[in-house]
Amino acid sequence: MALVMLPCDMPWWPTLQRHLTQVAASTTTKQLIESMQKIHNMCNVGLDPDESEVPDTEVFVGLEKYLEEEMAVEEKEKFFSFTLPSVAHRAIDLKRIRPPNGLLFSLQQQSEKMELDREFVASLIANCFFSTFPKRTAKTHPTLQDFNFTNFFRHLDLKHQKCKLLSLLDYFNHLEKCSPTQKIVLTRQVMSGSQWLTLDDWLHCKLPLCPLLIKRQGSIFNIGSDHIVICSSSARIGGDILSNGCSMECIQMITCPEMLAILLCVEALEDNEVMSISGVLQVSKIIDPKGNPTFEKLSHPLLLTVCCMDAENYSSLPLLQYQQDSFLRELNKALLGFRQKPDQQNALPRRLSPIGESFSSTPEKDTVAPTIRSAPKHLQVRRKFIVLGSSGECLPITRNQSSYSSCQSTSSPELEFYSADSSFEDESEERKNRRYSCQLDKEERRIVFADRLKEAMDRAEEASSESADTDFRLMGRDGSCGFVLEGSSLKDDDSHDSRKKRLYQSPSSKYSFTTDYSSELEIVYEQLGKWLDEDDTLPPGAETLEMREKAVVQFAGNLLKRTLSESFVGIPLGEEELPEKSVKVAARSLSLELARHKNKLAAQLVSVVLNQKDGVMPVATYNWGCSSRCGEPQLKLFVQWLASSVALLPHLVYFTAANPSLNMVDTVCRVLLDRQWSVGELVSAILKYNESMFVTPPPPGVAPSLFEQIIGMDEKAPQTNLLCTEL
Structure with missing residues (x-):
C-alpha cells in the first residue's frame, strides 16, 4: 500500500516544530514572515533535479502587504492573538493525532473508502497553510496536486483571493x-x-424521467445538507484553488476547507471514477467571485456531502x-456520481506508487481536428x-461491433474479413493456419475447444442411436450452432428410464446461452413460457413432473447468475428455498421479469433497487462543466437528468445560474413529460441531434438548438444507428 509522506515523518520535524512554536508566539507581521520563510526554505524540497534550489524570498510578500495595509485593526489583533496560535498548534499536533497506520493514497481504479478524524484533517490543512509538505509538480507527480500555500499568497492583491x-x-x-x-x-x-453501460444499454432503458426542479435564482451554496451537492471539478481535483483560481470548484472547496484534504491523498480521476466526501463543514459563502466578490459567514455552518465529478474539457475543440x-463518458460519469449504493471492491491489482503515472485518458485533440469534417460519415x-x-482497460461505446468497422480497418492482421464472393474452400493453407492459430493461441482456449468438440461428438453419437422419429429442431441463437434434442413423440414401449435419459441428455446444449442479452432473453422467455403452458396431466407425485420442476428452478438460478448482472451472483435459488407448490409461480414470475429486463442496464437497475437503502438523498447540481470547459449547457442538463433518472433519485435540483440558453427548460420538461418519454427515447433524440452537429456542423445561429429540435420532434423518439470505427 502507498502511504502519504507527512511532515511529521521527515527528519527535520523537530526543527519544524520549533519554527511553528515561534509562529504561534508571533505578535508582529515581521516575526511571522521570518518564521514562515524559514519553514518554506526547509520544507519546500522537490524531486525535480532541473528546478532551481535558490530560495524564493518573495513568497510571502503578498501576505505581508495584506496584513500591514488592508486588514482592519480589530481583525489583525484577533488574527495574532487567537487565529494564528490556533492554526500553529494544530500543525504541531500532527504527529500526535495521525492515524496509527498513517494516511493512505486513494489510487486510480481502486474503489475505496477512508474515514478521517476531523482534528486530523484540520491539522493537515494547518500544515498546508504553512507549506510544510514536500513540493510536488506536474512533472514529478502527474496525478497529484501540490499541497502547499506557496503560490496562494502571491495573489492576495485579488479580491476573490482575499x-x-x-x-x-x-x-x-x-x-x-x-x-x-x-x-x-x-x-x-x-x-x-x-x-460500464454502453449506448445500447442506455437506448434500451425504459425508466421514466425523474422529477426535475429548476432553480433560476439563488446559489447551490444555499441548498442545505439534505441534498448531495455536485462539484464540477478538474481531473486533478482542486484545480487552481491553491493559486489564484476562482472557479466554482475553487469556491466550493474553500468554503468547505476540509475538502482540501483531497488534494493531498487523492489521485486524479479517470473517465470511470468520481470522488465523494461526506461530513465536510461549510462555514462561509463567497458571493459573485468573478465579479464583485464578497465574503459572508454562515451563522449556522452545515455538514455537507459533496460529489466531485470532472467533466471533459472541450475548450480546445x-x-x-x-x-x-464523449456523450457516453459524461452519462456514465454522472450516473456514477448520482448513484447511491454500497461500494464494490474492484478486482484490479493494487498499485504501489502513484508517482509518474498518466492521469488523462483523453487523446490529443490535434490529431482529431483535421479529419472531423472530411472523414466518411461512418468513420466520424x-x-x-x-x-x-x-x-x-478499454471501456466499449457499443456492445456490438459496427458493420462498417472493417471497411477502413488497419488494426490487426489476425482479423480476417471476407466479401460475399469469397470462398472458404479457396483459402490458402497459410491463411487457414493463421486463422486457427489465432483462435487457439492460448492454452485455455485450446482446452475449451477440446471440451466442446468432445461434447459435440458425444451428442452426435447419442443422436444417431436414437429413434428415426426423433425430431431435431434447430434453435436460432445469434450465431450459435447448438441445437436441442426434443422427441416429437414417445413410443409406447419406451421405458421410464429412457424418458428420464432423454429429459437430461445434453444439458450443456439445452441450458447454455450466449451473452447477447437482448436476443437471448427473448428465447429464454419463450422456452419458459412453453414449459409453463404445458398441460400438467401427470399425477401429482409423478417423478417426471418433479424432475421438470427441478430443471426449471436450476435453469432459473443459472440464468440469473450467468445472463443477468454480476450483482446476482451469490443469490441462491435452490429448490430448498422454494415451497414445492410454488415452483411454477416462481418460474412464471421469473419469466415476466425476463420479459421486462431485456438488457444489461435493466438487470443492473434491478440489483440497485434490491440493494438500495431507505432515504436516498436527492442531488443538487448546476451547469456542470459548462463555463471554462466549454460544455453545452442544454446537453449537460439532459445528461444529468438522464443519469438521475437511471440512479432512481427522488428528484434533481438544477441551478441554471440565469444562463440564457436554458430559458426554455420549463417548456422542454413539460413537453417530455406530456409525451411520457423514457430514458432510452430521450437518449435516442439527443444522439440524433449530436450526429447532425458532429457530421455536418451548421453555421452559428442557423440550426435549431437541442431544446428546439426536441420540441419539434414527433411524439415518438427517432431511432438512432450507432456508428463506430476501429480504435
Missing part, C-alpha cells in the same frame, strides 16, 4: 468554538468494466462533445473504446 483567505481563517476560528464529532468520509467510486464516446467517431490511462 475572500478565500478569510474563509480559511474563519474555518479555524469556528473549530475553536465548536468542532463536530462526526468523521469525514472520502469515497472513491469506480465503475468497473462489468458495470467544442465540437468533440457531440461524439458518441474518434474511437470505439474509452481507454483508461492507468490500467489500459
Whole structure:
C-alpha cells in the first residue's frame, strides 16, 4: 500500500516544530514572515533535479502587504492573538493525532473508502497553510496536486483571493468554538468494466424521467445538507484553488476547507471514477467571485456531502462533445456520481506508487481536428473504446461491433474479413493456419475447444442411436450452432428410464446461452413460457413432473447468475428455498421479469433497487462543466437528468445560474413529460441531434438548438444507428 509522506515523518520535524512554536508566539507581521520563510526554505524540497534550489524570498510578500495595509485593526489583533496560535498548534499536533497506520493514497481504479478524524484533517490543512509538505509538480507527480500555500499568497492583491483567505481563517476560528464529532468520509467510486453501460444499454432503458426542479435564482451554496451537492471539478481535483483560481470548484472547496484534504491523498480521476466526501463543514459563502466578490459567514455552518465529478474539457475543440464516446463518458460519469449504493471492491491489482503515472485518458485533440469534417460519415467517431490511462482497460461505446468497422480497418492482421464472393474452400493453407492459430493461441482456449468438440461428438453419437422419429429442431441463437434434442413423440414401449435419459441428455446444449442479452432473453422467455403452458396431466407425485420442476428452478438460478448482472451472483435459488407448490409461480414470475429486463442496464437497475437503502438523498447540481470547459449547457442538463433518472433519485435540483440558453427548460420538461418519454427515447433524440452537429456542423445561429429540435420532434423518439470505427 502507498502511504502519504507527512511532515511529521521527515527528519527535520523537530526543527519544524520549533519554527511553528515561534509562529504561534508571533505578535508582529515581521516575526511571522521570518518564521514562515524559514519553514518554506526547509520544507519546500522537490524531486525535480532541473528546478532551481535558490530560495524564493518573495513568497510571502503578498501576505505581508495584506496584513500591514488592508486588514482592519480589530481583525489583525484577533488574527495574532487567537487565529494564528490556533492554526500553529494544530500543525504541531500532527504527529500526535495521525492515524496509527498513517494516511493512505486513494489510487486510480481502486474503489475505496477512508474515514478521517476531523482534528486530523484540520491539522493537515494547518500544515498546508504553512507549506510544510514536500513540493510536488506536474512533472514529478502527474496525478497529484501540490499541497502547499506557496503560490496562494502571491495573489492576495485579488479580491476573490482575499475572500478565500478569510474563509480559511474563519474555518479555524469556528473549530475553536465548536468542532463536530462526526468523521469525514472520502469515497472513491469506480465503475468497473462489468458495470460500464454502453449506448445500447442506455437506448434500451425504459425508466421514466425523474422529477426535475429548476432553480433560476439563488446559489447551490444555499441548498442545505439534505441534498448531495455536485462539484464540477478538474481531473486533478482542486484545480487552481491553491493559486489564484476562482472557479466554482475553487469556491466550493474553500468554503468547505476540509475538502482540501483531497488534494493531498487523492489521485486524479479517470473517465470511470468520481470522488465523494461526506461530513465536510461549510462555514462561509463567497458571493459573485468573478465579479464583485464578497465574503459572508454562515451563522449556522452545515455538514455537507459533496460529489466531485470532472467533466471533459472541450475548450480546445467544442465540437468533440457531440461524439458518441464523449456523450457516453459524461452519462456514465454522472450516473456514477448520482448513484447511491454500497461500494464494490474492484478486482484490479493494487498499485504501489502513484508517482509518474498518466492521469488523462483523453487523446490529443490535434490529431482529431483535421479529419472531423472530411472523414466518411461512418468513420466520424474518434474511437470505439474509452481507454483508461492507468490500467489500459478499454471501456466499449457499443456492445456490438459496427458493420462498417472493417471497411477502413488497419488494426490487426489476425482479423480476417471476407466479401460475399469469397470462398472458404479457396483459402490458402497459410491463411487457414493463421486463422486457427489465432483462435487457439492460448492454452485455455485450446482446452475449451477440446471440451466442446468432445461434447459435440458425444451428442452426435447419442443422436444417431436414437429413434428415426426423433425430431431435431434447430434453435436460432445469434450465431450459435447448438441445437436441442426434443422427441416429437414417445413410443409406447419406451421405458421410464429412457424418458428420464432423454429429459437430461445434453444439458450443456439445452441450458447454455450466449451473452447477447437482448436476443437471448427473448428465447429464454419463450422456452419458459412453453414449459409453463404445458398441460400438467401427470399425477401429482409423478417423478417426471418433479424432475421438470427441478430443471426449471436450476435453469432459473443459472440464468440469473450467468445472463443477468454480476450483482446476482451469490443469490441462491435452490429448490430448498422454494415451497414445492410454488415452483411454477416462481418460474412464471421469473419469466415476466425476463420479459421486462431485456438488457444489461435493466438487470443492473434491478440489483440497485434490491440493494438500495431507505432515504436516498436527492442531488443538487448546476451547469456542470459548462463555463471554462466549454460544455453545452442544454446537453449537460439532459445528461444529468438522464443519469438521475437511471440512479432512481427522488428528484434533481438544477441551478441554471440565469444562463440564457436554458430559458426554455420549463417548456422542454413539460413537453417530455406530456409525451411520457423514457430514458432510452430521450437518449435516442439527443444522439440524433449530436450526429447532425458532429457530421455536418451548421453555421452559428442557423440550426435549431437541442431544446428546439426536441420540441419539434414527433411524439415518438427517432431511432438512432450507432456508428463506430476501429480504435
